[in-house]
Amino acid sequence: MASIFVDTSILRSSPAFARLWWGLGVSNIGAQITVVAVGLEMYAITGSTLSVGMIGLAALIPLVVLGLYGGALVDAYDRRRIALIASSVLWVTSALLAVQAFVGLESTGVLYTLVAVQSAAFAVNNPARQAIVPRIVPAQKIPAANSLMTITWNAALFGGPLLAALLVNWGGYGVAYTVDAVLFTFALWALVRLPDIPPALPGREGPDSGGQASCAQVSTGPARRVVGVRAILDGLVYLRTQPDVRMTFLADLAAMILASPRVLFPALGVIVLGGAETTVGVLTAAFAVGAMSAGLLSGALTVMHRQGLIIAVAITAWGMSIVAFGALMVAAGRTSPDSIQWGFLLAGACALFMAGASDAISAVFRQTILQTATPDHMRGRLQGVFIVVVAGGPRLGDMWLGTQAQWFGEGWAAVVGGVACIIVLWVLMAWYPRFLTYDARTVTQAT
Incomplete structure (x- = not known):
């Protein structure tokens, strides 16, 4: 039976990964709550499906631009710190979404702006988190770690929208965004508990016993911080x-x-x-x-x-x-x-x-x-x-x-x-x- 079900041994052998997994799993539920709540609020303000569809465009442009640039930042600076900064921006945008809903601002421009900022922060945060995993998980356990991440991500896709509908019906958009902000603190907690993860020195990823380049053991030191188009x-x-x-x-x-x-x-x-x-x-x-x-x-x-x-x-x-x-x-x-x-x-x-x-x-x-x-x-x-x-x-x-x-x-x-x-x-x-x-x-x- 152990060979059939997902390998959870990494949750016991790597406390850092276990905390990251739990933290991201909980915060992903909040993120899906906000995705649904923003669409519902936009439609309530405008009554336009086109306006709701434009949310995707507002999110896509910064995601593409910052996805490439964010990856360069991750390779140049400490990954834990980059993830913490980006995650803090995500937390602030969730809090601002809650504030604008509670005060009844009803501004499409504010919603589009906050979605764009949130998407830009995610574009930096996600490469940092994904690049962290091979530094805290042995190479042979990476498929199992990714399977565990897939489970929590899809659980959020399943449960987040249902919870969003309940929260919006019960307490309104402000309550839904507030729950997202509260749940996101679990991701911040997991990142705070990580050790520093500085950039690796190029060419210093040595082989492990299996002949595969080591993911958990790398040589680090002062890096050439080349960030930008180059x-x-x-x-x-x-x-x-x-x-x-x-x-x-x-x-x-x-x-x-x-x-x-x-x-x-x-x-x-x-x-x-x-x-x-x-x-x-x-x-x-x-x-x-x-x-x-x-x-x-x-x-x-x-x-x-x-x-x-x-x-x-x-x-x-x-x-x-x-x-x-x-x-x-x-x-x-x-x-x-x-x-x-x-x-x-x-x-x-x-x-x-x-x-x-x-x-x-x-x-x-x-x-x-x-x-x-x-x-x-x-x-x-x-x-x-x-x-x-x-x-x-x-x-x-x-x-x-x-x-x-x-x-x-x-x-x-x-x-x-x-x-x-x-x-x-x-x-x-x-x-x-x-x-x-x-x-x-x-x-x-x-x-």
């Missing part, structure tokens, strides 16, 4: 020399741009399945539950070494799941039903459950390859690129599938997207077949 370009140039890491980004873009179905959920809830918000909630929850389940049952997976092959199989399963989901929606028809078509809804939820599980498995190993195949002095910048890919891919996917839905309908858009994802993925594998033989036991880091 540092960002150095990171992108380095990425060009790392085809395995680059392939993880390309494979994820293929999945997220071509076959991310979330933009289809609102229309499916009205004109195909019925139930509107209820249906959207069920479909969203099914995806999150699938991802959590994959994390909980990841024990056998996280000890596997053929990580490139696992990613390819997982993304193929993702594409097939989206094809199955789309086929079910085509079968349901565009009938604008008066009541929920429970049979098609539950079958579609099962397909999304499998999609969520596949995505979680892919995410664990993509992050693992990035953390273990990249030398410590480059991890921040490549984590910054990772943030841009993760943030930009689904938004481009919304545009792609939204356009397909206008042409073919929502069901066929999902079918076409899933098929396109599988085709593009295996074209990439044919272009660089060595990715399928990637073996974690023989990883070497370029310096």
Whole structure:
């Protein structure tokens, strides 16, 4: 049984990681509360879906810009301090959101500004936190650590929106934002308890007993603090020399741009399945539950070494799941039903459950390859690129599938997207077949 369920031994052997895991897990719930509450407040002020959609644009631009620059900061300065500063900004923005709600400001400009600031801080905070993990976790335990992170992240995606609705209905937007600020103090506590994590000296990441470059033991000292365009370009140039890491980004873009179905959920809830918000909630929850389940049952997976092959199989399963989901929606028809078509809804939820599980498995190993195949002095910048890919891919996917839905309908858009994802993925594998033989036991880091 121990080999089936997620490996939790790292929570006992690494108190620093355990605190970080608990702290981030709790704070992620608050972050999802705010995501939902901001959208609800914006709609209450404007009555415009377009205004709500512009929240995503307000968040995307600083996320992309600061994601790249934040990664350079992480490689130049103490990671704990960078994460603490960025996390403090996140806490302040949550508090300011609560203040503007309590005083009844009702200003769209203030909301957009606070969302942009929050997104910019997240773009720095996330690369710092991800680059911290390999410094406090042994290399062989990084897949298990990422599985644990995936579980808490998807638990927040599942529970955060539900809690947001309850809090807004009970106490209003100010209460929801206040709860976010309170929960975020757990992340601050976890970061405060970490030791200092200064930048590593380039070329000083020595091998461990397994032949893999050490993640927990690096040589540190005074670093050349190159921050700005030059540092960002150095990171992108380095990425060009790392085809395995680059392939993880390309494979994820293929999945997220071509076959991310979330933009289809609102229309499916009205004109195909019925139930509107209820249906959207069920479909969203099914995806999150699938991802959590994959994390909980990841024990056998996280000890596997053929990580490139696992990613390819997982993304193929993702594409097939989206094809199955789309086929079910085509079968349901565009009938604008008066009541929920429970049979098609539950079958579609099962397909999304499998999609969520596949995505979680892919995410664990993509992050693992990035953390273990990249030398410590480059991890921040490549984590910054990772943030841009993760943030930009689904938004481009919304545009792609939204356009397909206008042409073919929502069901066929999902079918076409899933098929396109599988085709593009295996074209990439044919272009660089060595990715399928990637073996974690023989990883070497370029310096």
